[in-house]
Amino acid sequence: MAATVDAPAAEPVLTESMVEEEQKLSEEAEKREEQRVLSQLEQKALARETCLEQLKKLLRASNMYSQFLIKRIEKQNAKQAAKEQQQKQLHGAGCKKPQDASSAEPQEEVHSQPSPVNSQHAVDLPEGQPSLFTGGVMRPYQIEGYKWLKVLFENGVNGILADEMGLGKTIQVIALVAALVDSGLPGPYLVVAPLSTLPNWVGELQRFTPSLKVVLYHGPQEERYQMVPHRIRSATVVVTSYEVAIRDRSRLAPIDWLLLVVDEAHRLKNFKCRLVRELSQYRVHNRILLTGTPLQNSLTELWALLHFLIPEIFHDLEAYFLFLLSTRAGGLGINLTGADTVVLYDSDWNPQCDLQAMDRCHRIGQTRPVVVYRLVTRGTVEQRMLQMAGAKRRLEKLIMQKGLSPGHQCAVPVPVC
Known part of the structure; x- marks a missing residue:
């Protein structure tokens, strides 16, 4: 009986095309890895450059602020030295023996009767309160808030004053305007508020800063248009409502406003609303928002306020995401x-x-x-x-x-x- 032997199975052959394909895949993988590494390096370099630019910007702002403080200190020292020199001269003239009674008597009256306004300010005004804020005495926390607003203005930074209702946000803004006017910045300053609060704004401005020229920009269209070329451009503070600011944007926006104050700023919580679009086109140096509730329902509302104040930083809503869960x-x-x-x-x-x-x-x-x-x-x-x-x-x-x-x-x- 003859035995049969099965032929061995054919072994798989490693063809040249398989080797080439493997080499091709390997080269593609190496290229992808090189591209990934280069992309990471570029991202790191870009992030480093961004951080460096932000640091340079902060240093420039700090340098400007320090130079501003130095100039203010030198100016105050010069005023104090001139005042002391004047007092010494007056004191020396008063100590001299008068040659003529008629000529000596008026000199004695000059420094024996100080100005009642100045003496009243020296007694009543607390330290840090602006000299033009004469209608009342500010509380310590209000003085701190106004000084904070002033620091923001001097550094070219916009901000939100979010004190609770009844703590005097209006007073702090009026004090800021008074201090800026006293430092040689006559305005104009624009206040945009709800219609129901316009009388309160005008009344508070006239009460606490009677020396400032306040204009209520409201009324029929013909009257408003007549106010722009004359009264508005010569006013210190202009108070208007949301709707008028929207409707008369073409006439108010070209004015070079020194400060824009938006009262009840949670009205801007919808960053797509028309008020945000119109106010963003106004020419203003600084913006201050007043609201006791910057965050009501979601972070989108707070982002909308920050986007209005600092659009170069808060420009993308998707970049700020919060997941609240237990x-x-x-x-x-x-x-x-x-x-x-x-x-x-x-x-x-x-x-x-x-x-x-x-x-x-x-x-x-x-x-x-x-x-x-x-x-x-x-x-x-x-x-x-x-x-x-x-x-x-x-x-x-x-x-x-x-x-x-x-x-x-x-x-x-x-x-x-």
Whole structure:
């Protein structure tokens, strides 16, 4: 019986085309890797240049502010020296023995009867209150707020005064205008407010700064148009409403306004509204928003206000994203690699819950450094919770991460709270 032997199976052949294809794929992978590395380097260089430009801008602003302060100090010192010199001359003239009684008597009257206005200001006005603000006495926190607004103006920075209702936001703005006028900046200044608050603005300006020329820009169209060439351009402060500012933008926008004040600025919370578009076309050096509620419903509203003030920074709404959720919900089954900042507002008794919430951002695909903020009130139960969570973390490290089981005796003391 003859035995049959099967022929060996043909082995796969490594053809030249396969080698070329493999080499081609390898070269393409190397090129993609080189492009990725170059792209990362370009992004880093661009980020470095952006940071450098921002730093240079900040340094220039700081230099301008320091030079401004130096000039102000030198000016004040010169005024003080001139005042002291004048007082010395008057004192020396008063000490001389008079040759003629008729000529000496008027000189004695000159310095024995000071101006009642100046003496009243010296007694009543607190330190830091503008000299043109004569209708009342500002509270200390109002003086601090007005000084903050003045610093913003001197540095060319726009801002939001978000004091609560009844704390005197109007007073602080009036004090700012009085200080700027006193420093040689006569205006004009534009106040845009709701129609119901226009009488209050005009009344407060006339009451606290009677020396300033205030114009209420409102009324029929013919009267408003007649006011522009004469009264508006010679006024110190112009007060108008939202609707008039929108309707008469073509006449008011070309005026070189020194300061634009928007009262009840939460009216601008919709960045697509017409008021925002029209006011953005006004020629103004600085903008101040007054609102007690800059954030009412969502962060989009706050972004809209910041976009109106600093459009070169807050130009893209998509770049500012916030995901609000509880710590436990944030620690379950979601990836948030698009976020790079975690704020723990309500800490958990179990530290692993907080770690799970943090790790949502520490996932594959994250391209930016992750920053975690934990908000804790000192001297409350939150501080105690944080201490106990730290003790639990140390216990976990000693037992789990070192490979010890609960049956082993641990030689390292573990604090138990």
